[in-house]
Amino acid sequence: MKFQSVRGMNDVGDKDIHLWRHVEQKVRKLYEDFGFSQVITPEVEPTELFKRGVGETSDIVEKEMYTFTDRNGDSLTLRPEGTASVVRAVIQHNWMYENSTLKLYYFMPMFRHERPQKGRFRLHYQFGLEIFGVADPGADVEVLSMQSLLFKSLGLKDITLQINSIGDNSCRPAFRELLLEELNKIKDKLCADCHRRMDKNPLRVFDCKIETCKSAVKNMPTQLEHLCADCEKHFSGVKSGLDNLGVKYKINPHIVRGLDYYSRTCFEFTTDRIGSQGTVCGGGRYDYLFEEFGGKSTPAFGVGMGFERLLMLLEDKKADAQPKPNLALVYADEDGRAYCQKLAYKLRERDLYVDLDLEGRSVKSQFKRANKIHAKYVIAVGSREVNESRGKIKNMATTQENEIVLGLEEEDLQRIMEEVRS
Ligand SMILES: [Zn+2]
Ligand SMILES: [Zn+2]
Secondary structure, three states: OOOOOOOOOOOOOHHHHHHHHHHHHHHHHHHHHOOOEEOOOOOEEEHHHHHHHHOOOOHHHHHHOOEEEOOOOOEEEEOOOOHHHHHHHHHHOOOOOOOOOEEEEEEEEEEOOOOOEOOEOOEEEEEEEEEEOOOOHHHHHHHHHHHHHHHHHOOOOOOEEEEEEOOOOOOHHHHHHHHHHHHHHOHHHOOHHHHHHHHHOHHHHHHOOOHHHHHHOOOOOOHHHHOOHHHHHHHHHHHHHHHHHOOOOEEOOOOOOOOOOOEEEEEEEEOOOOOOOOEEEEEEEOOOHHHHOOOOOOOEEEEEEEHHHHHHOOHHHHHHHOOOOOEEEEEOOHHHHHHHHHHHHHHHHOOOOEEEOOOOOOHHHHHHHHHHOOOOEEEEEOHHHHHHOEEEEEEOOOOOEEEEEOOOOHHHHHHHHHHHHO
16 A cells, blocks of 8 residues: 655655755744744644634634544644744743743744645745744834845845835724725625625735636725824835835735734735735734733734745755765775765764765765765875875865875864865
C-alpha cells in the first residue's frame, strides 16, 4: 500500500527546504531585531474561540474550518489563523500584566479547507506579528515599516503597501447606517453572499470577489470619508510616520476588515505576481478584540503573512539558498580516511560545515561530489600527507592550491579554519 499526503497539504524537503530555511531565518532575525519574541500555541483550540475571534460570518468559519468532536464530545478546530490563539494565550497567562507593550511573533501552520490552487493550500504556514498595548500610530508605523524592510531585504521590489482606516466605535455606527442605505439602493446588483453581509457586516461587501459586486460598490461611500476627528488624527499619524521613514504606500479605501473588533488602520501588501488576489500579507488594528475575549481593553495591531506565498515570489533565489560546505575532505586510502574522519569531527565541533564521503568512493568521484555540492575548499589526504603532516588545500572557485600544515592540534585546526573562511 502506497500512501499520499492529504490533498492541499504539502511535504517540504529536498531542493525546497533550503529556501524555506533561508527565508524563515531572515524573517525571524528581522522580527527579533525589532524586539518581537516568539510565541507558539497549540494546533487545536475550542471551536468557539475561532467563531468569536474570526467571526461567524467569515468565509473561514462558515466554509473552511477543520472542526471535529474529540473523545470527550468537545468541539475542537484545527487553527485556521493565528491572532485568536495568541490573544487567548495573552489573556490566559496575563502576559500584559508585566508589560505595558508586548511584541509577539509566531511562525505556525494554519489549516483551512479551501479549494487547493496556486498559492492556496489546506495546510499553510504563516508568520504573524502582534503588538499589544499601544494605541499610538507609532505601533502601526513600526510594523508596516518593518514589513516593508523585510521585502526590501529579500530583494522584492514589486510589492505595494496599501493602507486604509475603517474608523472606530464612535464614527463607524453612523457610517454603517449610511452605507446600508446606499447599498439598499443597488441591492439587486449584489450577490446572495453580499445580501447576507449587508445583514451582518455591511463593510464586508467591499471584500466580495465577484466582478459585478466589485463594480457595483465602487462608488459607495467609504469609511475613510467619514472618520471622526480622533480617527482622522490617528490615520494622519500613520501616514506621516511612514513618510518620515520613506516607506511608500497607497491609500485604498476599499481595504476593509469586516469584524466589529477591528478598528482604524488596515492594510495589505500586494503584488500582481501571484494570481488574482496577490495579497502577500495583511492585517491591521483590532483594539476591541481583548474585550470580545473577556480581557481588559487593550489596543492591538497585527499582521499575518502566508509563508508559501512569500516563497513563491523568491523562486529565483533557490540555488543561492542551498548551504555550501566550507570544506570537503577527500581521502586517497585508509590512513587518509581515518585522518579525515578525525579532522572533520573536530572542525564540525568548531561550527564548520565539512563534507566527507561515507561510501568509500574513488578520489575522482569524491572530487566530483565536492564540485556538485559547491564546496568552497577541498583538502585531499593520503598516507603520505598523514606521515608528512602537510598537504594542499584547493580553492574550488579559483582552482588555486596552497600548501597547508595538517595536524589535529588546536593551532592546526585554527590555521585550516582561517584558510577556509578567507
Ligand atoms: Zn457579492
Ligand atoms: Zn472614529
